[in-house]
Amino acid sequence: MGGSEQEVRSRGSRAPETRDRIVEATIQLLAREGYGNITTRRIGEVAGVKYQLVHYYFASMEDLFIEAFRRGAEENLARLAEIAKGEASLRRFWQIHSDAGASKLMVEFVALAQRHPALRLEIAAYARRFRTAQLDFARAALERESIASDHIPPMVVLLLTTGLAQLEANDRLLGFTDGHDETRTWIESWLAANTTPVKE
Amino acid sequence: MGGSEQEVRSRGSRAPETRDRIVEATIQLLAREGYGNITTRRIGEVAGVKYQLVHYYFASMEDLFIEAFRRGAEENLARLAEIAKGEASLRRFWQIHSDAGASKLMVEFVALAQRHPALRLEIAAYARRFRTAQLDFARAALERESIASDHIPPMVVLLLTTGLAQLEANDRLLGFTDGHDETRTWIESWLAANTTPVKE
DNA sequence: GTCTATATGATGATAGAC
C-alpha cells in the first residue's frame, strides 16, 4: 500500500483511506455475506483495521450504513444517468436491471433498514428518486419505439421489470434460480423482435 | 416436508395451547414488526407466557421459525390448491398474488432465513414446490384462455407477477407505494379485456 | 489516529425448584 498516491484529498493528513476502507468493507461484506453477519468486528477484520476504529469514524453503525448506502446509491444513479444519455430504448432500460450484484445489495440494505429507521428513510428517498428517473427513461423509450403489442404504461413496465430483478435476487438468496434463464431469454428475444435496435 | 415428528404432544389436557400460542405469536410478530424485533422475550410477551417457555417447546429459535413457517406455508399451499380446483384462468392466477399479508410474511421469512441455514433450506424447498404448482396453474390458464396478445410462456407470466407482488411488499417495507395502484389497475383491466370471464 | 481496555446491554439458552 505504499507507492504512488493519486488521492485528490487535499488535506494531506495521515492514513487518508481508513474511512474509505471501512465503508468499502461494509459494502463488500454486505454483498458477500449479507446483512446477517454485519458487525463492527467483521467490518474491521475485512478492512484490516481494529473494529473500534469504526466508532471513531462513525458515530453509530447506522451512520456507517447510511454512508455505505449513499455510495452505492450514487453509483447507481450515475450509471442510470449514463445510460439515459444515449437514445432511450427498452433494451437499454432492461440493461439497468441486469446487474445482479446491485439487486442483491439493494435487498440487503432494505433488510438492514428495518433495524435502522434513519437508513430506511434514506433508502426510501433514494428509491423514489431512482424510480422517478427510471420512469422517465421508460416513458421516453416507449414513446420512441413502436411496440408491436398493446401499449403498456411506463409505470407497468417499470414495476414488472424491477419486480423481476428483485425476485431473482431473492431466489438467489434462497439458493435456487428456477426459471430465471428462461424468462430472461424470452424477454431478450421479445425485445429483439419488438423494438428497433439502437446503435452505440 | 414430512419426516421427523419430534414431539407427539398427546397430552391434551394440560395447557394444551401454549405451544400454539407461541407459534401464533411468532407469526403475528413477524407480520407486524418484522424479523428485526423477533426475540424470545417479545414472543413470550405477545403469547402471554414466560419467554423461557419458548425454549421448553422449541430446542432453538430456528426450530420455532421453521414450525411457524411451515404453518404459513401449508396455508398458502392449501389456498393455492383451493383456487386450482376451479377452472384455470389468468384472473384467478392473479388473485393468488393479491394477498399483501402473505407476501410480506414471505419477505420476512426470507430475511430470517439468512441467519438460519435450516430455515433457508425449508423455505427454498417450499418455494420451489409452490412455484411448480403455480406454474402448472399458469400453464393451464394460458392454454385454456385465448390471449389476444403474443403468447407468453407460463414461466414468464409467473415470474413477472410474483416479482411484482414481491416488489410491492418490499416498497411497503420502505414506506411508499408509488405506482402500485396504477399497475394493478392496468393489469386488472388488461385481464378483463384479454381473457374470458370465468363464473364462480 | 490508533491502540488497549472496558462499560453496558440484550440475546439465546440452561439449571433446578415447585
Add this chain to the structure above:
DNA sequence: GTCTATCATCATATAGAC
C-alpha cells in the same frame, strides 16, 4: 409445564494511554 435465577456470548459504544 411453568416458574425463578443465572450463564455465556456477543453486540455497540466509550475512555484513556500513546
